Amino acid sequence: MNEDKEIKKHCPCVSEVVTRRLSLYLRCLLMVNREGDEYISSKELAERFHLNADQIRKDLSYFGTFGKRGVGYNIRETIEKLKEVLGLTQTYNVAIAGAGNLGTALADYPRINQDSFGVVALFDRDNRKVGTRTKTGIPVYHVTELEEKVNELNIRMGIIATPPDAAQGIADMFVRAGVRGIMNFAPVRIRVPAYIKTISADFKSQLEVLAYYVSKIKTSD
Amino acid sequence: MNEDKEIKKHCPCVSEVVTRRLSLYLRCLLMVNREGDEYISSKELAERFHLNADQIRKDLSYFGTFGKRGVGYNIRETIEKLKEVLGLTQTYNVAIAGAGNLGTALADYPRINQDSFGVVALFDRDNRKVGTRTKTGIPVYHVTELEEKVNELNIRMGIIATPPDAAQGIADMFVRAGVRGIMNFAPVRIRVPAYIKTISADFKSQLEVLAYYVSKIKTSD
Numbered sequence: 001m002n003e004d005k006e007i008k009k010h011c012p013c014v015s016e017v018v019t020r021r022l023s024l025y026l027r028c029l030l031m032v033n034r035e036g037d038e039y040i041s042s043k044e045l046a047e048r049f050h051l052n053a054d055q056i057r058k059d060l061s062y063f064g065t066f067g068k069r070g071v072g073y074n075i076r077e078t079i080e081k082l083k084e085v086l087g088l089t090q091t092y093n094v095a096i097a098g099a100g101n102l103g104t105a106l107a108d109y110p111r112i113n114q115d116s117f118g119v120v121a122l123f124d125r126d127n128r129k130v131g132t133r134t135k136t137g138i139p140v141y142h143v144t145e146l147e148e149k150v151n152e153l154n155i156r157m158g159i160i161a162t163p164p165d166a167a168q169g170i171a172d173m174f175v176r177a178g179v180r181g182i183m184n185f186a187p188v189r190i191r192v193p194a195y196i197k198t199i200s201a202d203f204k205s206q207l208e209v210l211a212y213y214v215s216k217i218k219t220s221d
Numbered sequence: 222m223n224e225d226k227e228i229k230k231h232c233p234c235v236s237e238v239v240t241r242r243l244s245l246y247l248r249c250l251l252m253v254n255r256e257g258d259e260y261i262s263s264k265e266l267a268e269r270f271h272l273n274a275d276q277i278r279k280d281l282s283y284f285g286t287f288g289k290r291g292v293g294y295n296i297r298e299t300i301e302k303l304k305e306v307l308g309l310t311q312t313y314n315v316a317i318a319g320a321g322n323l324g325t326a327l328a329d330y331p332r333i334n335q336d337s338f339g340v341v342a343l344f345d346r347d348n349r350k351v352g353t354r355t356k357t358g359i360p361v362y363h364v365t366e367l368e369e370k371v372n373e374l375n376i377r378m379g380i381i382a383t384p385p386d387a388a389q390g391i392a393d394m395f396v397r398a399g400v401r402g403i404m405n406f407a408p409v410r411i412r413v414p415a416y417i418k419t420i421s422a423d424f425k426s427q428l429e430v431l432a433y434y435v436s437k438i439k440t441s442d
């Protein structure tokens with residue numbers, strides 16, 4: 001898509017599709033690693049996790065990681081390499097704008113608050129929510145404090161979980177405050193400078209994509 | 222990706238990227254339509270919603286929709302056409318497996334329960350949850366009832382919001398029951414027959430993709 005071309009001017013990046021595969025390999029290797037083995041072949045990895053062995057070899061070799069013939073990939077080394085490539089040796093403080101059902105569910109979602117990520121603040125314009133905390137203790141601030149708190153709390157990623165009419169204003173605030181990556185759950189496209197990476201995560205759009213296929217799939221049964 | 226090639230054998234479909242754009246055009250046109258105008262040009266649509274005018278014309282013409290020179294697209298007709306193409310003139314009953322925080326937040330998310338979609342059932346293996354209802358009244362059934370309820374309630378799409386170890390078993394049940402589209406929030410790749418469309422919606426993967434860019438973006442400020 002266009003955004004990917006634009007962002008490449010600012011970021012020596014592989015495509016989002018490749019990035020998603022690397023993230024998936026990392027997840028699979030982390031599972032394998034818990035079992036205590038030292039090596040795994042691309043074939044075994046592919047079979048266990050429904051991946052493509054040729055693709056795994058190609059993707060990993062692009063980043064300078066090669067398996068040993070007859071043995072495969074060193075699991076721990078490959079995990080470290082993937083974390084390094086994906087930028088996961090750093091930690092990222094995350095802010096969520098919108099303290100409604102979705103925003104608070106995301107804030108308290110255990111898997112988001114693991115490893116390299118931590119939600120440190122929610123923002124809302126509803127004064128009844130400001131000053132409260134989510135179940136896991138994440139504070140809700142007023143949206144007017146967003147830029148200040150982003151700097152104070154070293155927030156590097158923003159999640160937009162507001163109604164659509166508020167999304168662009170929030171995106172502008174995140175950008176002004178220095179956030180470089182935005183995940184947008186609102187059903188609108190936000191306009192940001194070319195050097196900001198956005199991911200659209202609107203559920204309804206995803207359901208519509210599913211509907212397209214479900215309405216057209218023909219099976220013999 | 223491979224899945225797209227596989228599914229094409231069973232589905233005369235355009236790619237997921239095109240489908241996502243069509244879904245976005247529909248959303249924009251629905252907003253414009255509320256303002257009462259009859260026509261909109263691709264240029265105006267592009268400017269208002271941060272889209273690409275050439276791409277809009279190309280995408281819509283592929284499905285036989287053309288703008289009138291100097292006037293643009295008939296808004297209502299284009300909406301109807303897009304709904305038809307996306308399969309949104311039908312309705313889809315949706316089931317969610319996993320009645321935890323995420324599953325219940327999704328079940329009660331207003332935008333999912335609009336227009337062509339409605340969540341009609343949640344499934345969980347925790348007997349304390351079975352028999353309860355979400356805030357908006359969606360019933361929680363035991364997971365052993367999944368296949369029966371999918372048929373009884375004419376459920377056509379499944380959402381997996383379970384822990385990773387349960388995801389494949391749920392996917393298998395959905396497939397056996399006749400569900401053709403699955404949205405998977407669990408952080409594992411599920412194995413399904415080639416004629417089933419799956420969408421991976423794991424938040425953590427999306428954050429990892431963002432991390433990749435955020436860690437590499439260089440700006441002049």
